[in-house]
Amino acid sequence: MDLNPSSQFLILAPLIAVFGLPHGALDLPIAERLWPLEGVSGKLKFIASYVGLILLVIAVWLVAPGVALSAFLAYSALHFSGDWAGTAAPLRWAGGVAAIGAPALLHPTEVTALFGHLAPLPAAAIAADAAALAGALAIIPLALTLAIRRRLSQPVIELMILWIAAWLLPPLLFFGIYFCSLHSIRHYRSSIRRMPSARRALFTAIGLSSIVALAGVSFVLVRSVADPAVPFELGLQAVFIGLAALTVPHMILVERFDRRLFVTRVGQKNTGDGIEPLPPVSA
Numbered sequence: 001m002d003l004n005p006s007s008q009f010l011i012l013a014p015l016i017a018v019f020g021l022p023h024g025a026l027d028l029p030i031a032e033r034l035w036p037l038e039g040v041s042g043k044l045k046f047i048a049s050y051v052g053l054i055l056l057v058i059a060v061w062l063v064a065p066g067v068a069l070s071a072f073l074a075y076s077a078l079h080f081s082g083d084w085a086g087t088a089a090p091l092r093w094a095g096g097v098a099a100i101g102a103p104a105l106l107h108p109t110e111v112t113a114l115f116g117h118l119a120p121l122p123a124a125a126i127a128a129d130a131a132a133l134a135g136a137l138a139i140i141p142l143a144l145t146l147a148i149r150r151r152l153s154q155p156v157i158e159l160m161i162l163w164i165a166a167w168l169l170p171p172l173l174f175f176g177i178y179f180c181s182l183h184s185i186r187h188y189r190s191s192i193r194r195m196p197s198a199r200r201a202l203f204t205a206i207g208l209s210s211i212v213a214l215a216g217v218s219f220v221l222v223r224s225v226a227d228p229a230v231p232f233e234l235g236l237q238a239v240f241i242g243l244a245a246l247t248v249p250h251m252i253l254v255e256r257f258d259r260r261l262f263v264t265r266v267g268q269k270n271t272g273d274g275i276e277p278l279p280p281v282s283a
């Protein structure tokens with residue numbers, strides 16, 4: 001499919017705002033399940049540390065964009081491998097890495113150019129090459145599983161679809177579809193099932209996502225008034241540096257939540273229906 005990066009971006013940005021952000025915006029309800037967060041001050045303390053981490057990542061990106069881009073790719077692969085939790089480790093890793101490595105391997109020129117908007121060129125090109133190499137290595141566990149098992153399990157089918165989509169679609173569109181369908185929806189459903197009030201969590205998620213999306217749009221509008229020549233680059237930076245920053249506290253929280261659920265399941269035979277409140281976690 002042939003679609004220039006600006007047009008892909010015009011499809012990607014609203015997709016992420018509507019379907020991608022709400023899965024991260026469940027973090028406040030998740031935190032409320034993990035810690036008591038009593039009263040307004042409890043919530044404010046949590047929000048301050050969350051926002052502090054976001055600002056820290058943005059600061060690192062401004063000071064050392066090359067390092068920040070490489071770190072972002074690595075922890076994104078780790079985060080995305082969670083989409084195949086419960087699958088054997090090699091296949092889980094193959095999934096997380098392919099989400100980024102497949103477009104880098106199959107569309108190297110376009111991905112290098114896109115990375116070039118997020119970090120200066122030598123670092124961007126190295127990151128794109130490393131992602132492509134990781135993508136190539138991620139084919140091995142998939143091929144071995146297919147060769148040994150000789151049957152199509154659900155994770156194998158999902159990974160095959162992922163690779164075909166990465167091959168057929170331009171990188172930004174591929175990412176938008178993977179992120180908003182498989183990642184966001186899967187994560188959203190598994191979190192909301194464990195909430196005491198799904199309706200309240202949903203409203204919080206919608207409210208928070210709208211705030212983040214509005215902040216992104218305002219940033220691009222304000223900056224493009226000063227420099228109207230580069231709205232695409234600004235938009236791309238707002239989306240991906242924004243995602244990089246939001247993902248750090250989001251990952252820490254989701255990781256804690258999943259570990260916590262596991263302990264509760266083993267210790268209290270909680271079936272994961274999320275009705276009974278979790279006892280508070282000690283730090």
Ligand SMILES: CC1=C(/C=C/C(C)=C/C=C/C(C)=C/C=O)C(C)(C)CCC1
Pocket residue numbers: 024072073075076079099100101103104111114115171172175240243244247
């Ligand atoms: C920038 C860019 C890419 C990488 C995107 C990443 C790494 C996104 C991570 C998002 C996360 C971790 C969201 C959390 O929920 C691709 C797909 C290679 C395509 C080319 C442009």
Ligand SMILES: [Fe+2]
Pocket residue numbers: 023024079183187250
């Ligand atoms: Fe996520």
